[in-house]
Amino acid sequence: MFTKNGPNEDVKRTLSMLDVRRKLIDDTPAKELPKTYAVNQLADALHPGFIKATIKEIKPCSKNSKVITLSAKKFPYFRAGQYVTISVKINGKVVTRPYSIMSSPNDALMGKLELGVQTAGYVSTYLTTQAKVGETVLVSEPIGDFHHDSIRDEDTIYALAGGSGITPFVSMIKAIIEGSENFKLVILYGVKSKADLMLDITKIKDDRIKIIPVYSDEKVEGAENGFLTKELIKKYLPEKASIFMCGANLMYQFVKKELAALQFDLHQIRSETNCAVDQKIDNPREFNLIVHMRDEVYQIKAKENESLLVAMERAGLAAPSRCRGGHCGFCHSRLIKGSYVAPKEYEHRRLADFKFKYIHPCSTYPSSDMEIDVPPVDELKEF
Amino acid sequence: MKKNYDVIVIGAGNGGLAAALAVLNKGKTCLVLEKHNLPGGFATSFVRGRFEFEASLHEFNGIGTKEEPGSCGVLFNALGVSDKIDWVPLHEAYRLISLEENIDVTVPLGKEKVIALGDKLCEGGSKYMKDFLELAGSISDAMTYLGECHGKPDPNVMKTKYINYMTTCSYSFKEVMDKLNYPSIIRKVLTGYWSYLGAKEDDMSFVHLANMINSYFTKGACVPTLRSHGLSLAFEERIHELGGDIYFNSKVAKILTDETGHVSGVKLVNGQEYYTRHVIANCSPHNVFSTMLDKKAIPERALKLTNYRKFAGRGFTVFLGLNKSPKELGINEHSYFIYSSSDNIKVYKEMGKLPHTAGQATVCLNNALPDCSPKGTTILYITTLFTEDAWSKVSEKDYVKMKNQMAEGLIKQFEDALHINLHDHIEELAIASPVTYAHYCLHPQGVIYGYYSQYNDGLMYRIQMVNEDAYVPGLRIGGGYGERLDGFPSSYKSGANEGARTLGDIAKEGK
Ligand SMILES: Cc1cc2nc3c(=O)[nH]c(=O)nc-3n(C[C@H](O)[C@H](O)[C@H](O)COP(=O)(O)OP(=O)(O)OC[C@H]3O[C@@H](n4cnc5c(N)ncnc54)[C@H](O)[C@@H]3O)c2cc1C
Ligand code: FES
Numbered sequence: 001m002f003t004k005n006g007p008n009e010d011v012k013r014t015l016s017m018l019d020v021r022r023k024l025i026d027d028t029p030a031k032e033l034p035k036t037y038a039v040n041q042l043a044d045a046l047h048p049g050f051i052k053a054t055i056k057e058i059k060p061c062s063k064n065s066k067v068i069t070l071s072a073k074k075f076p077y078f079r080a081g082q083y084v085t086i087s088v089k090i091n092g093k094v095v096t097r098p099y100s101i102m103s104s105p106n107d108a109l110m111g112k113l114e115l116g117v118q119t120a121g122y123v124s125t126y127l128t129t130q131a132k133v134g135e136t137v138l139v140s141e142p143i144g145d146f147h148h149d150s151i152r153d154e155d156t157i158y159a160l161a162g163g164s165g166i167t168p169f170v171s172m173i174k175a176i177i178e179g180s181e182n183f184k185l186v187i188l189y190g191v192k193s194k195a196d197l198m199l200d201i202t203k204i205k206d207d208r209i210k211i212i213p214v215y216s217d218e219k220v221e222g223a224e225n226g227f228l229t230k231e232l233i234k235k236y237l238p239e240k241a242s243i244f245m246c247g248a249n250l251m252y253q254f255v256k257k258e259l260a261a262l263q264f265d266l267h268q269i270r271s272e273t274n275c276a277v278d279q280k281i282d283n284p285r286e287f288n289l290i291v292h293m294r295d296e297v298y299q300i301k302a303k304e305n306e307s308l309l310v311a312m313e314r315a316g317l318a319a320p321s322r323c324r325g326g327h328c329g330f331c332h333s334r335l336i337k338g339s340y341v342a343p344k345e346y347e348h349r350r351l352a353d354f355k356f357k358y359i360h361p362c363s364t365y366p367s368s369d370m371e372i373d374v375p376p377v378d379e380l381k382e383f
Numbered sequence: 384m385k386k387n388y389d390v391i392v393i394g395a396g397n398g399g400l401a402a403a404l405a406v407l408n409k410g411k412t413c414l415v416l417e418k419h420n421l422p423g424g425f426a427t428s429f430v431r432g433r434f435e436f437e438a439s440l441h442e443f444n445g446i447g448t449k450e451e452p453g454s455c456g457v458l459f460n461a462l463g464v465s466d467k468i469d470w471v472p473l474h475e476a477y478r479l480i481s482l483e484e485n486i487d488v489t490v491p492l493g494k495e496k497v498i499a500l501g502d503k504l505c506e507g508g509s510k511y512m513k514d515f516l517e518l519a520g521s522i523s524d525a526m527t528y529l530g531e532c533h534g535k536p537d538p539n540v541m542k543t544k545y546i547n548y549m550t551t552c553s554y555s556f557k558e559v560m561d562k563l564n565y566p567s568i569i570r571k572v573l574t575g576y577w578s579y580l581g582a583k584e585d586d587m588s589f590v591h592l593a594n595m596i597n598s599y600f601t602k603g604a605c606v607p608t609l610r611s612h613g614l615s616l617a618f619e620e621r622i623h624e625l626g627g628d629i630y631f632n633s634k635v636a637k638i639l640t641d642e643t644g645h646v647s648g649v650k651l652v653n654g655q656e657y658y659t660r661h662v663i664a665n666c667s668p669h670n671v672f673s674t675m676l677d678k679k680a681i682p683e684r685a686l687k688l689t690n691y692r693k694f695a696g697r698g699f700t701v702f703l704g705l706n707k708s709p710k711e712l713g714i715n716e717h718s719y720f721i722y723s724s725s726d727n728i729k730v731y732k733e734m735g736k737l738p739h740t741a742g743q744a745t746v747c748l749n750n751a752l753p754d755c756s757p758k759g760t761t762i763l764y765i766t767t768l769f770t771e772d773a774w775s776k777v778s779e780k781d782y783v784k785m786k787n788q789m790a791e792g793l794i795k796q797f798e799d800a801l802h803i804n805l806h807d808h809i810e811e812l813a814i815a816s817p818v819t820y821a822h823y824c825l826h827p828q829g830v831i832y833g834y835y836s837q838y839n840d841g842l843m844y845r846i847q848m849v850n851e852d853a854y855v856p857g858l859r860i861g862g863g864y865g866e867r868l869d870g871f872p873s874s875y876k877s878g879a880n881e882g883a884r885t886l887g888d889i890a891k892e893g894k
Pocket of ligand 1 (some may be wrong): 393394395396397398399416417418419423424426427438439440441442443444446555633634635636665666698702766793823824826834861862863864869870871872874875878
């Protein structure tokens, strides 16, 4: 038997414990409790969910793209390379798309966010041709891990950019110059022609930043010509660098082959994920889709070649949308009934999701009538 | 459209999910409202590149085996989730490295093995190990008995059969261990788990830690094959099977009360209302009694109790996806405790500072689940605590820098302790700070361990006063802030207990 002060004394102490606690509580003042805490406020500042912003300026960027400047009281500080989603109302329906931020982290704190938008696709074309200055849009908090990290990455990023894939690197350039990020950047920038450049290279004079334009459709003196081949990649390869890649899927396929030929381990290459696109199906079938959102039930149509998310947006539902490429998990939804196709290139679900039948509607295509349970995003409804 | 429920649960953390199943299993209607888009709270996972990281769980104690279920295994059977979950048992308790004293000991699981280890540590060591496990075992038995008699024990049985419990219950771990006066190495090796409870030994009650050490050493621990996300989805599936509703992206702003002060419903941030006379909150009482209830519905005594309590540790975790196998890296164990010193009072104090490298609890998941990441890769996560609100002074601009500086120190500490290199192999990295935990679960200051296990607010005090501590009629609070303190088994049990108490409240109303 254990005893410290003799069994009687020890037991007595044990029996009096609760009275001691009662008294301690009694003696505590009934002060009002804090409504929030500094750490929680910082969490809210970094993760406000959605922010209402206005389009402040739309100006040409390259031949085929525009810079959309958004303004709000403040945007969260972010890590250069991250993206936001923006939701706009087109024909009375809210649609959402992700765009890399092109402005700097310090600008965000001042309430300015720039997106470089190429005229291509439904929402982008709306933004570059129809959207008006003064229009209200809904912007998400900055997200994604396509950014430099002092622990994970080398001190130099070797960026392989194609077309509008330059935008996250533009933000990095600005961040390096203003001092909010600290690393070196070598960019191999593939575009069709000089007129397609989304930034003025001549204006960037900083030892830490080197940009090599590569024109595919035009020969320019003193510039590289062609595609991002292994020869070119090797020619400008820094001694020690982390490779970041951003561009269209076709470019990824091409560059990955080149990198593999150079004996790179492709797992160590970081590429920004693209949105899931419509499947190529001749005469796509149309299915019935039942969507549960809390206690609401909607019966809508879904085309075989379009993602379930697109179907929900077409029907005007407040469906969750962030990366639209299957990897952020924001649209995580429960499958109740039906069969579907989930292309491998967008497959980033958690293991348990397969066992318990959860899907990412942004990158899931129906192959029968379906019934799903989706977490609604109220902000889209109220917007 | 259903708007009325017998019970509404706020939060789908472990406590909330278990509470929902406890009432659904008895035929009540129940709605669970969760702020996040997933169930589980901390019990979740996330994907980065080719890795799926476990968000919280290091090891789960109390599941036991199919044939011989532990206390949580029994609970999972009763809730109807056992068949949905597969477990893998762990082989060792921990490798304990104490830098100041150059201690590096791997502690096995299993009573006989732990006892055998004693002699390797010092002369006659096995006798002390045996002695301790007997004492701790008798305390665990007493606690089981207390549980079985629903807090109304026979005083004579307590004073005879469970006398060790009665003589130790009011003392801290330090007070009892000082008196036992074991050789110092034995005491140090036995105390490795202290940081799982996040309390230093002069605050932490002896029976709490002793019971925990005994359960781990003699009953073992395990991990689920599909991460804790698999646990949470198993619970959600069961909720649907029993006809319950669970809504995500549904943050509760207010708990509604009627003119008598009884709970009458809840209101979401979007303004939608759902009605019930019984709410089980799986969130912190600090949130409930500050913003969620109307001022006039907050009893004075609830404010006193809540003010009296102290927050436990705020969390910090570094998740690493490494591009070499554990063998290639030289990581051979599943779980590590690395402390700057064996003096946990000192370590606890150091953990108040930002940054610190006072200590870490680290897990290599592949050494429990070899296939948890692609061949030739490793998942490693390093967790530590902040014993003070050290992140409150960090600005939005400095946040990432601070996070990385803190993580860098922990990674280096692990590398130095094991004499290995991680830096050159980091393919994926994610860092969760108190700010991250505050964001995902809304807990004040990013606390992950509920209320601090201090002397008079320890496990046995809370359990015995659990009915007394409930002040708002129709409102019960379960989970990591509940009577069993934090941890997977505790939060599930606390939730299920609050579910059972709510069933009692409902039955009383019927009369
Ligand atoms: C890094 C880490 C490692 C850990 N390791 C272990 C371990 O190895 N073993 C172990 O046993 N335990 C461990 N734990 C502890 C364990 O994870 C927790 O104790 C347990 O998960 C807490 O469960 P809970 O019921 O308190 O719910 P929580 O996980 O705290 O969840 C609360 C839920 O309520 C929701 N919520 C809050 N407010 C609202 C609102 N107003 N409206 C709607 N929803 C709301 C939140 O979004 C959240 O989902 C660890 C924890 C962490 C963070
Ligand atoms: S929106 Fe990111 S996974 Fe679907």
